[in-house]
Amino acid sequence: MAMTRIERRYAWLGLALIGPTVLVFCAVIVFPLVAAIYLSLFRIYTPTLEGAWVGLGNYAELLARGEFWQALRTTLIWTAGTLTLQMLFGIAMALVLHQSLWFRSLARSLVLFPYFVSTVVAVLVWRWLFNDLYGILNHVIMVAGVSDMPLDWLGTMPNAMVSVILVGAWKYFPFVVIAVLARLQTIPEALYEAARIDGAGPVARFFDITLPQLRDVLVVVVMLRAIWDFKEFDLIFLLTGGGPVTATQTLPLVVYKEAFSMNQMGMAAAHAVAMMAVMLVFMIVYIRRTRGGQGA
Amino acid sequence: MAGVELHRLRKEFGAFVALEGLDLRVEEGEFVALLGPSGCGKTTTLRMLAGLEFPTAGEIRIGGRVVNDLPPARRDVAMVFQSYALYPHMTVAQNIAYPLKKRGVPRAERAAAVARVAELLQLTPLLDRRPRQLSGGQQQRVALGRALVRDPQVFLLDEPLSNLDAKLRAHMRAELIELHHRLGRTMIYVTHDQLEAMTMSDRIAVLSAGRLMQFDTPGAIYDRPANRFVAGFIGTPAMNLIEGRIAAGRFTGQGLDLPLAPGLPEGPAVLGVRPEHVTIGEGAQRGRVRVVEPTGHETIVIAELPGGALVTARAPARARPAIGEVLPLGLDPDGLHLFAADEEGARIDPAR
Amino acid sequence: MTFLGRLAFNLIAWALVLVIAFPLAWMVVTALKPQSELFRRPPGFLPEAPTLDHFRRLLEETPFATYFGNSVILATATTAVVIALATLGAYSLVRFRYRGRESLAFLVLFTYLLPSVVLILPLYLMMVRLGLANTLASLVIAYTTFALPYALWLLRSFMAGVPEDLESAALVDGASRLGAFRDVILPQLVPGIISTALFTFILSWNEYLYALVLVNSDAARPLTTGVMSMLISAFNIEWSLLMAASVMMSLPLIVVFAFLQGYLTRGFGAGAVKG
Ligand SMILES: Nc1ncnc2c1ncn2[C@@H]1O[C@H](COP(=O)(O)OP(=O)(O)OP(=O)(O)O)[C@@H](O)[C@H]1O
Numbered sequence: 032m033a034m035t036r037i038e039r040r041y042a043w044l045g046l047a048l049i050g051p052t053v054l055v056f057c058a059v060i061v062f063p064l065v066a067a068i069y070l071s072l073f074r075i076y077t078p079t080l081e082g083a084w085v086g087l088g089n090y091a092e093l094l095a096r097g098e099f100w101q102a103l104r105t106t107l108i109w110t111a112g113t114l115t116l117q118m119l120f121g122i123a124m125a126l127v128l129h130q131s132l133w134f135r136s137l138a139r140s141l142v143l144f145p146y147f148v149s150t151v152v153a154v155l156v157w158r159w160l161f162n163d164l165y166g167i168l169n170h171v172i173m174v175a176g177v178s179d180m181p182l183d184w185l186g187t188m189p190n191a192m193v194s195v196i197l198v199g200a201w202k203y204f205p206f207v208v209i210a211v212l213a214r215l216q217t218i219p220e221a222l223y224e225a226a227r228i229d230g231a232g233p234v235a236r237f238f239d240i241t242l243p244q245l246r247d248v249l250v251v252v253v254m255l256r257a258i259w260d261f262k263e264f265d266l267i268f269l270l271t272g273g274g275p276v277t278a279t280q281t282l283p284l285v286v287y288k289e290a291f292s293m294n295q296m297g298m299a300a301a302h303a304v305a306m307m308a309v310m311l312v313f314m315i316v317y318i319r320r321t322r323g324g325q326g327a
Numbered sequence: 328m329a330g331v332e333l334h335r336l337r338k339e340f341g342a343f344v345a346l347e348g349l350d351l352r353v354e355e356g357e358f359v360a361l362l363g364p365s366g367c368g369k370t371t372t373l374r375m376l377a378g379l380e381f382p383t384a385g386e387i388r389i390g391g392r393v394v395n396d397l398p399p400a401r402r403d404v405a406m407v408f409q410s411y412a413l414y415p416h417m418t419v420a421q422n423i424a425y426p427l428k429k430r431g432v433p434r435a436e437r438a439a440a441v442a443r444v445a446e447l448l449q450l451t452p453l454l455d456r457r458p459r460q461l462s463g464g465q466q467q468r469v470a471l472g473r474a475l476v477r478d479p480q481v482f483l484l485d486e487p488l489s490n491l492d493a494k495l496r497a498h499m500r501a502e503l504i505e506l507h508h509r510l511g512r513t514m515i516y517v518t519h520d521q522l523e524a525m526t527m528s529d530r531i532a533v534l535s536a537g538r539l540m541q542f543d544t545p546g547a548i549y550d551r552p553a554n555r556f557v558a559g560f561i562g563t564p565a566m567n568l569i570e571g572r573i574a575a576g577r578f579t580g581q582g583l584d585l586p587l588a589p590g591l592p593e594g595p596a597v598l599g600v601r602p603e604h605v606t607i608g609e610g611a612q613r614g615r616v617r618v619v620e621p622t623g624h625e626t627i628v629i630a631e632l633p634g635g636a637l638v639t640a641r642a643p644a645r646a647r648p649a650i651g652e653v654l655p656l657g658l659d660p661d662g663l664h665l666f667a668a669d670e671e672g673a674r675i676d677p678a679r
Numbered sequence: 680m681t682f683l684g685r686l687a688f689n690l691i692a693w694a695l696v697l698v699i700a701f702p703l704a705w706m707v708v709t710a711l712k713p714q715s716e717l718f719r720r721p722p723g724f725l726p727e728a729p730t731l732d733h734f735r736r737l738l739e740e741t742p743f744a745t746y747f748g749n750s751v752i753l754a755t756a757t758t759a760v761v762i763a764l765a766t767l768g769a770y771s772l773v774r775f776r777y778r779g780r781e782s783l784a785f786l787v788l789f790t791y792l793l794p795s796v797v798l799i800l801p802l803y804l805m806m807v808r809l810g811l812a813n814t815l816a817s818l819v820i821a822y823t824t825f826a827l828p829y830a831l832w833l834l835r836s837f838m839a840g841v842p843e844d845l846e847s848a849a850l851v852d853g854a855s856r857l858g859a860f861r862d863v864i865l866p867q868l869v870p871g872i873i874s875t876a877l878f879t880f881i882l883s884w885n886e887y888l889y890a891l892v893l894v895n896s897d898a899a900r901p902l903t904t905g906v907m908s909m910l911i912s913a914f915n916i917e918w919s920l921l922m923a924a925s926v927m928m929s930l931p932l933i934v935v936f937a938f939l940q941g942y943l944t945r946g947f948g949a950g951a952v953k954g
């Protein structure tokens with residue numbers, strides 16, 4: 032199939048327009064990605080950056096070490112926990128905000144705000160709320176009589192994990208709200224009318240109409256949030272630093288620790304690559320789904 | 328001024344063949360209508376002519392020059408889009424002036440041209456509005472204005488009147504015909520509306536599923552459809568198509584038995600007859616009246632032949648046959664068409 | 680619904696909303712309370728003697744203003760670079776046909792999901808080699824790793840929403856491809872660009888990990904790491920000062936929320952939900 036001259040010219044123009052982007056992509060993403068894999072084959076001392084080839088040695092060591100497996104488990108617990116809460120709160124809040132509510136747009140802004148606020152701000156605020164002596168949470172708990180001792184929210188287990196999961200849910204559930212709300216607004220009112228005529232109550236309407244209509248968007252949201260929660264660094268690092276000891280140390284934190292506390296750049300790269308391999312599963316499922324959706 | 332020639336023009340979208348080897352030769356100054364059902368490739372043909380889509384194979388000539396390799400700007404064609412494609416951020420006046428601006432026409436001249444076109448299309452009071460503040464019909468006129476403001480070699484019009492009300496449409500139809508006479512420009516006009524195609528064009532190209540079915544004058548297309556598709560597509564109510572066979576100089580089928588002109592090949596065939604060539608109440612055939620639709624100036628009668636096939640007839644306005652009644656029915660021997668019974672359904676003419 | 684039913688629903692809904700908003704409200708009131716009120720038992724919600732003293736101290740006695748300036752430069756520069764690249768790139772991805780286009784779109788989606796911790800080690804080495812460590816430039820470069828795929832993804836979606844016939848009409852009317860882009864597509868894309876720019880800006884403004892690893896001097900530190908270093912270096916933690924810093928840090932967001940929220944919602948529609 033011969034292209035006409037003008038078609039070829041357009042193709043070149045298209046390439047020229049994407050060219051700068053591709054260059055930047057190669058320089059800051061593709062090259063580092065390959066380099067990360069390459070680095071993982073060396074033993075590198077971070078301060079001097081001197082390295083020695085160890086082949087797959089880092090990986091062998093990593094798999095043999097309990098730390099990697101423990102971190103993987105922690106990551107999965109954190110992801111599953113915070114994701115579940117995000118989805119539950121998110122869907123519920125979206126349903127509430129979809130109703131006619133007094134000052135709805137103000138309510139919506141207030142609910143969305145945590146998502147856009149910097150993680151640093153979120154963490155500072157929560158650490159102040161969690162503060163053992165003057166934190167408002169401990170005060171409330173003691174006044175309410177739940178406990179007569181201030182709780183150590185971040186320094187003991189399982190409190191630390193619960194706290195991290197809660198703050199994660201608070202910070203990221205608005206994403207679910209926005210996505211679900213947008214989809215809710217496109218469900219035709221006629222569907223509900225028809226169900227109402229057929230005598231379906233509110234609960235039946237939710238399970239028979241709303242939930243099936245939301246299915247596609249929920250799948251996409253779960254995949255996206257799962258990927259993002261899995262790789263979350265800031266929130267956990269800043270809240271607990273992985274502690275107490277290593278109880279909330281997820282994989283991204285291990286990467287950071289290996290590279291900049293243990294000064295083992297190669298080992299850190301091996302952890303990063305291993306973590307990406309796990310994530311790849313989610314990513315492929317997600318990409319599959321969105322591709323299919325776009326073809327339609 | 329220039330004619331347009333399409334030579335073996337083929338267009339594929341991936342595995343889908345939108346046009347398969349279209350041959351069309353539009354003479355200089357001719358007004359040609361492209362007629363066909365939705366999705367048959369009319370817009371695709373226009374877009375390729377304009378240089379917006381590129382042929383998979385074949386050649387396009389405008390004024391004798393092969394334009395396959397020219398960008399739209401250098402083909403010197405103007406186009407009205409089916410979707411209007413008005414620039415939302417520009418006023419009506421800016422929309423109409425845009426083609427002139429792109430061609431370096433000085434501001435004063437531009438303003439004069441816009442005023443002239445606005446007058447013609449009754450857009451003068453709307454010149455300062457934005458497209459979203461216009462009705463569908465008004466938008467369509469702006470789209471037309473953006474094409475008419477120029478003096479290109481070829482006008483490509485993709486259903487330019489589809490959204491106008493009946494009165495404005497008749498008016499615009501007359502305006503376009505007049506304009507065509509005055510400018511003498513080649514115009515290729517896509518429409519769904521047979522009446523528009525019949526009344527306006529010098530010739531009509533009937534397309535179906537990416538293929539040219541017939542390309543001829545409106546009269547010839549109506550009187551001598553080249554195949555079953557054209558026969559069924561042109562004319563309302565549609566031509567009756569009755570399956571049967573030719574044997575011993577007669578057509579038989581569905582309870583009909585008609586003498587035919589000599590020299591027709593024997594075998595299965597489809598008989599075509601327009602409703603105006605069917606008479607109810609007299610004739611050698613018989614039919615049971617099924618539906619009677621008085622339209623005011625005539626009455627459409629649908630009758631069932633003994634073989635079960637339905638035949639539509641145009642009867643005088645006052646005719647009121649009773650439903651269920653069996654009446655004599657006649658087919659005008661001069662109004663009979665015969666088509667092959669195969670997929671193509673080509674017209675069968677008596678051998679001379 | 681009866682009035683009482685509505686009332687009950689509204690009360691419950693607003694109670695939920697207020698619980699969600701409480702931490703941020705607490706941040707604001709803490710920032711306005713004099714030090715003495717922080718440690719009062721029981722704590723009052725509204726400050727009795729509201730003061731802006733913490734804000735003054737923040738600006739006068741800490742390097743906060745430098746951090747803030749750095750963040751403004753950093754987020755603005757990243758946004759400008761990324762939007763310029765991504766607008767052209769999205770136009771190419773959506774409206775041109777050439778071999779490899781599909782794979783490129785796929786690569787964009789893939790990188791959009793890539794974890795930063797994988798890229799950060801090689802990027803760190805790269806910056807050290809290039810002598811860019813501890814500069815804002817190194818952060819702009821690093822930020823493009825997440826901002827560019829993100830912006831491309833959003834803008835691709837916005838670009839696809841501009842009717843193709845508009846460009847076609849401009850071409851027939853005598854414009855070149857780039858002419859049509861400038862005259863017709865770009866004006867249609869403005870809301871999408873604004874929305875993408877806002878998201879990119881917020882993302883860069885909030886970034887922490889790259890800033891932590893790549894910059895280790897106050898001169899080039901942005902707000903995120905800067906404020907955290909105030910927390911760590913302080914002998915005793917001054918919560919009201921930190922809350923004041925948090926409020927200041929959220930300032931751009933508050934502006935966006937107050938005046939440009941429509942653009943945020945639009946961006947979500949384009950990027951997040953459709954994926
Ligand atoms: N960009 C494209 N990609 C894939 N298929 C296309 C594309 N453009 C058109 N087609 C297909 O080509 C066929 C012809 O389309 P075209 O727009 O030319 O139809 P049309 O005759 O103008 O119909 P209508 O009267 O409805 O406007 C249709 O089946 C259409 O689905």
Ligand SMILES: [Mg+2]
Pocket residue numbers: 369370371409485
């Ligand atoms: Mg069409």
